[in-house]
Each structure stands twice: as C-alpha cells, then as structure tokens.
Amino acid sequence: MWTAVLLGTLGVYLLKLVGLCVPKSVLEQPQVQEASALLPVALLAALVAVQTFATGHDLVLDARAAGFAVALVAALLRAPFLLVVALGAGTAAMLRLIT
Amino acid sequence: MSTTDTIADRSWSRARTAVLRDAVGVGVAVGALGLSFGALSVLAGFSVAQTSALSLLMFSGASQFAVIGVMGAGGGALTGAATATLLGVRNSLYGLNLASLLRLHGARRLVGAHLVLDESSAMATARSDPREARLAFWATGISVFVLWNIATLAGALGAHVLPDPEALGLDVAAPAAFVALLLPRLRGRRLWALAVAAAVIALIMVPLLPAGIPVLVAGLTAIVAAFTARRAGDR
Known part of the structure; x- marks a missing residue:
C-alpha cells in the first residue's frame, strides 16, 4: 500500500509542478485542454459506478444503489456537500436496518 | 498624494481581510471532507500513517479518494497510483494559469506547486488584482493544507471507534462524495x-x-x- 501512496504522490506532485514550469504553448493546445477537462469527469463517473454497482467481479444491485440514487438527487438539487454524503450513507444504513 | 495612498491602503486592508476570511471558510468546508477521507481510508485498509501520508504528501482530494477506492476494492498498487495521477492532470492546467500570476522560482516554486489545488486556484483566479490573487493562492492553499490534514488525522483515529461501517452506510459515503464533486463539472x-x-x-x-x-x-x-x-x- 505504501507503493500506491508514494508512487501516486510522486505523479500528482509532478503534474502540479509541470503546470508552473512548462511554457504556455504546450498546455494551451486545444486537445490538451479538452482532455484535462474531460478526464476527471470520466474517471469520477467510472469510480462512482464501480463503487456503487460492483462487488469484486460481480455486478450487484443492493442498498448502495438506493443510497447513491438519493445522493444523486440531493446533488442535483445543489444540496451542500456534507448533506449529499449524509443522505447517501443514511439511506443505505436505513435500508440495511429494515431488511 | 497622501490621501490616495491612504485610500489605497484602506482598500487593500479590506481586500486582505476578505481574502483571508474566504481562505479560512474554504479550509473549514474542505476539513469536513477530510474527516470522511480519514475515516474511509482506514476502513479501506490503510494505516493511520498511510492515511496521513496521503493527505500530507499527495494533498489532492479526488486523487486521494481514488487511491483508497481502487485499493479498497482490491486493485493493485500501480492501478491505484495511476488513477490518482490521471485525476491530478487538471492541476497542471491550474498551474499553467497560476504561473504568470505567481511568478515563482526555485524553492518557492517547489512549495507553491504542492499548494496547487482546485480551491487555491479557484480563489486566486477569482481575484482580478494580482496582489490579492497571490495572497488568495497562498492563504487558501495553507488554510486548506492545515485543516485538511488535521481533519484527516481526526477521521483516521475516529474510524476505529466506529461500529460496523456498512451498518452506517459508510460504503456509500465515497460514491456520494464523488457525485457531489462531479455534478458541478x-x-x-x-x-x-x-x-x-x-x-x-x-x-x-x-x-x-x-x-x-x-x-x-x-x-x-x-x-x-x-x-x-x-x-x-x-x-
């Protein structure tokens, strides 16, 4: 796990530094701008999907899906960050309590 | 001459107060997220030391959540590191926008790079006056760094006193947090x-x-x- 921590740290730090050092022309290319805007969207969406609907190599529909749905609605209604998290977790907890 | 100086001084001091207040406000909001990061990281199987190392050294919220998400689900170390790194690509663009504003060199650039974040970049680029923008970058970066790390440690230590994390729905906290991070984009x-x-x-x-x-x-x-x-x- 230390490997992931340290390698990831190195990668993230170098990317931060690159922005401050690289001449503007390189990062100002439209494709680079576009890719860096799209990359977080795709990665976060994929992470959410996997954390909600996958257990190991199986796709499952359980209390997590309900919690996620509630969190999604809360986020769409522009609820504050912590409320989104609390509603999502709370929904899953309630469902597990009554089933 | 002296009157204009006084007026300029007064408006700078007002602006400085506003910048510092915003910086602390952002730090507190991010700290709340840090609490949940600390707890979730320990629940995903990371030690308290590893959890704190992530917040101290990686210091990039989405990347840190990605590492614990990927590793917690049984992913390999390289996969976790790669996902975190890819999520950090946007920081390069922030740095690009900040470079001409901050004009950092040598050691200050190495330190400044560590503070390139969603929050510090947003607060700095929101200010039109360069002096205010520079202050906003450093104040927000330092405020977030301090509060994020204190909160991470508190969350990591607190995770051990929690009962069964699934009964509390904590496995949904991470996807819910990602949804909240994702939707504004x-x-x-x-x-x-x-x-x-x-x-x-x-x-x-x-x-x-x-x-x-x-x-x-x-x-x-x-x-x-x-x-x-x-x-x-x-x-």
Whole structure:
C-alpha cells in the first residue's frame, strides 16, 4: 500500500509542478485542454459506478444503489456537500436496518 | 498624494481581510471532507500513517479518494497510483494559469506547486488584482493544507471507534462524495453523455478485468473522446 501512496504522490506532485514550469504553448493546445477537462469527469463517473454497482467481479444491485440514487438527487438539487454524503450513507444504513 | 495612498491602503486592508476570511471558510468546508477521507481510508485498509501520508504528501482530494477506492476494492498498487495521477492532470492546467500570476522560482516554486489545488486556484483566479490573487493562492492553499490534514488525522483515529461501517452506510459515503464533486463539472449534454458512457464502460469491464483497471479504461475513453470530437469539429 505504501507503493500506491508514494508512487501516486510522486505523479500528482509532478503534474502540479509541470503546470508552473512548462511554457504556455504546450498546455494551451486545444486537445490538451479538452482532455484535462474531460478526464476527471470520466474517471469520477467510472469510480462512482464501480463503487456503487460492483462487488469484486460481480455486478450487484443492493442498498448502495438506493443510497447513491438519493445522493444523486440531493446533488442535483445543489444540496451542500456534507448533506449529499449524509443522505447517501443514511439511506443505505436505513435500508440495511429494515431488511 | 497622501490621501490616495491612504485610500489605497484602506482598500487593500479590506481586500486582505476578505481574502483571508474566504481562505479560512474554504479550509473549514474542505476539513469536513477530510474527516470522511480519514475515516474511509482506514476502513479501506490503510494505516493511520498511510492515511496521513496521503493527505500530507499527495494533498489532492479526488486523487486521494481514488487511491483508497481502487485499493479498497482490491486493485493493485500501480492501478491505484495511476488513477490518482490521471485525476491530478487538471492541476497542471491550474498551474499553467497560476504561473504568470505567481511568478515563482526555485524553492518557492517547489512549495507553491504542492499548494496547487482546485480551491487555491479557484480563489486566486477569482481575484482580478494580482496582489490579492497571490495572497488568495497562498492563504487558501495553507488554510486548506492545515485543516485538511488535521481533519484527516481526526477521521483516521475516529474510524476505529466506529461500529460496523456498512451498518452506517459508510460504503456509500465515497460514491456520494464523488457525485457531489462531479455534478458541478457536468455542464452541458456532452459532459453528461461522457459521464454516463464512462460509467457504463467501467461496469462492462468489471467482470473481465482486474480491480481498478475498468476505471482507468473508462478514463482513457475521455481522452479519445476529446481528440475525436476536436477533429470532427463538434462543439
């Protein structure tokens, strides 16, 4: 796990530094701008999907899906960050309590 | 002459107070997220030391959540590190926008780079006066760094006193946090389509590929999408 921590740290730090050092022309290319805007969207969406609907190599529909749905609605209604998290977790907890 | 100086001084001191107040406010809000990061990291199997190392050294919220998400689901160390790194790509663009504003060199640049974040960049670029913008960058960066790390440690230590995390629904906290981070970015149909496509691609890959890889594959589709859409001139 230390490997992931340290390698990831190195990668993230170098990317931060690159922005401050690289001449503007390189990062100002439209494709680079576009890719860096799209990359977080795709990665976060994929992470959410996997954390909600996958257990190991199986796709499952359980209390997590309900919690996620509630969190999604809360986020769409522009609820504050912590409320989104609390509603999502709370929904899953309630469902597990009554089933 | 002296009157204009006084007026300038007074407006600078007012601006400085506003910048510092905002910086602390952002730090507190981010600290709340840090609490949940600390707890979730320990629940995902990281030690308190590893959890704190992530917040001290990696110091980039989405990347840190990605590492614990991927590793917690059984992904390999390289996959976790790669996902975190890819999520950090946006920091390069922030740095690019900040470089001409901050004009950092040598050691200050190395320290400043560590503070390049969503929050510090947003607060700095929101200020039109360069002096205020520089102050906003450093004040926000330092405020977030201090509060994020205190909160991480508190969350990590607190995780041990919690009962069964699943009974509390804590396994949903991370996806819910990601949704809250993601939605403000989804401006326009194209980004929504990309998000849905990435989610579907990742789920299709789950039974086929080792843990963590599906997320990376889905991320790469974004790069492909960026380049093909540009070539087609579709905007």
